[in-house]
Amino acid sequence: MYEDVITTCWSIREVNKNLQDRESMESYSISYLKKACMHLSGILAAGEGQDEEIEVVDRAGKATRFTVGEVAEMLKETKKIIEFNLIDHVDDWARSKAKNG
Template identity: 55%
Template structure:
């Protein structure tokens, strides 16, 4: 499952990186990113069911480290502002890499 999380994080980062190159497809790309973040959240909930109490440490914009449960992170993935504010994709990727 961790390798699936890593793949999804990579995909989200690649699509986001190339977002400016795809203006004609922007609506599709944004929809893809929303769906991918939603699917990533579902993966985290599945992992939480197998390993309850798991947390991911993230740094906010002020540099403070905070820890959130996988369920909290899954909910945050539905809010684009939270994804950016907590750099969620990179933090999830680092966490999954440490578990894989």
């Protein structure tokens, strides 16, 4: 599961990074990002450890802990993804789990 999360996070970041370079692909890229975040949400929702917590830091620098299940739901909302920089935090969490697992 962790490798799938890491790969999906990488893909989301790459498409997001290249979004500015490809105006003609903008609608396709945005559609892809939405689908990829929904896919990531599904991976987290289907995985074990729904009560395990992921620490996220909002734009104001305030750290908060959310369960994996809560983060899976938050990944369905663009505002939450941006507000909490969820992709990076989920990626960091998955990398630490993969390394320790």
